Amino acid sequence: MISLLLISLLFLVSLGGIILSKNLIRKVMALNMLNSAVIILFIFFGSLKGTHAPILVADETDIVDPIPQALMLTAIVVGICITALALAFIYKLHDRYGTTELSDIERQVHRDDQ
């Protein structure tokens, strides 16, 4: 039960971070944490059933379900790519706007509109 509580806490904190933080880099990091929360949740519940590693040997029966692990491995890789791409965007945005604060960028964008 305590693990579920901790995972939920991580999920909610990251969700709050995405919405409330003012800095783009913090937002991306919060997104990364949110992704981790879901991954930990998935792996944790996937590991409850079975005891052995899912390597197919003749007399191995009580194996852990491999699908959550495969899926989450993919999710981790994708998560890294997304984080890297987002940070590259922020770098370029900083080049153009001279700031990584969301409100500053939005203000400049609106000024350009007029």
Place this chain on the structure above:
Amino acid sequence: MTSDAILLFTVIPLFGSFIALIEKAIPSVKVAKPIALGSFFLGSLLLGLLGKGIYEGAIYTTVVGGWPLGIGIGQQLDGLAWVALALTYLIYLPILLFSFSEGGYDSRFYFLLLLLQGGMAGIVLAYDVFNLFVFLEITGIAAYTLIAYQQKERALFAGFKYLMLSSLGITLFLLGVFLFYRETGTLQYNTLRDWGQTGSTLGGMWIPSLPLGTSFALATILAGIGVRTAFLPYTWLPDAHGFAPHPISASLSGVVIKVSFIVVWKLIVLLQLEGAREFLLWMGSAIALIGVLRALTQTDVKVLLAWHSVSQMGYIFAGFGAGNEVAVTGSLYHMVSHAFFKALLFLSVGTVILFTGERSIKKVSGMGRIFPFLSVLFTIGALSIMGVPPFVGYVSKSLIFEGLQDHPVSYWMLFAASVGTVASFTKLSLLFRKSPMATEQTNANPHSLSLHVWPFRNGYLGMSLLAMFCIAGGILGTYGIQFFSTILLGEGIVGSFGTLAKPSGFLWMRWEEYVKTSITLALGYGVYRFIVSKRGKALQEWANRMRISFDNQLVLLLSGLLILVLFIAKH
């Protein structure tokens, strides 16, 4: 053996994309453009070969590497997926031709374009949620990067916003996948169907089952994909579609948003989620109206077009949400017709921006004199989106309206949206006619501008293709209706509602349709006169002051999710 061939739809573009990258490493090997074209021909040839079987109701399923279904990577091509794939290819060719003409795109662009194409094929063919997730991300990464390809300020910011929102959506989607997997132990669509039908509650493991658990799981999956399709009036869409390179705008508005809606469509049909349908009916009617109202206040021509994408997607959602045969056929038809005319509009307006370097409707006008052919192409697109016969938009919109007879509120909301669309495109046509609104005339020399036309012939060829689709889709509307309804429902519906069309030959109209079209046009012109009047301009300025900040969009996503949970739980 034929079934295995469907793997090629993802393999050809993905493989091609890496070949295109060779040009990046060795610049003297000019392979990017030929490979981009070659993938189109191979893919569409294959699509054509499978077309007959699909029309007769065949469904091709295959698993990579001969594993049993459920362990290996499953792919399935059904009628809906075939239409979606055909659409991606039909839009891909004009976009490619336009990119050739516009120039300035190197091998990385074609690499990403092919990646986008392969990703979209993967999304519509996926037979389990795992692969769906992977291909959603491939498509996403290609799309974010393409939006910001030219690294202009607004495009970078738009791409970033799109990335953040849709990544948040995908994380929610993964959460839904977890809840689903915990319950069923597999990730395939067919188990998803059984789960939805028996409606078993969450539980079994030691988590106490939550009161809204099942609804929450389904809603997170749908809302996660829904960010890509813009169920809610997100502002990432107008920004991303408006500031992307012109061919990419056409692709994003034309096919990318529809491909993710095809998935939502499949899931809702599989799970028989009446609640989600109702949500789409209401939300669709609402965003059709909201989108058009926002479009009316825009001065940036491409952002204006992008808001119309929001609005037209509303028609598609509402048609699907209404759920009867006519409306659903209309929804699919409108997906196709919107792709044709919106791609045409983005490319033709993009051409004006290319030649004049101006994006504001206040600064460009009277281009019809300089580019007569371009203005004809634009007019075909504009008349299509207004729903004027005999163009393609007329057929699909009539079907949706016909199907919405039982839902008067949505019917009139969409009617109001149609009036707004007419007004908005009357305003946009100022690009090509003399403008009372322009504050300063373009000082470009007409002669030097028209000199660019011949080098731009590939772009014109692409746009002419799209214009031909718009006309053919309208004139041959009866055949189109027959085709789409056969693919969706297994039988043609033209005979069953002979009021709109006769079962064979060209499209015939009732006189009421003429009256309705004329009323829409007249009202639309009225609204246009109001907009360009002094009071209308003041109102626009007031409306433009209301903005949805990025943070609020994240909140919008979460509140949309909660509303969807309630709708699904209600049924």
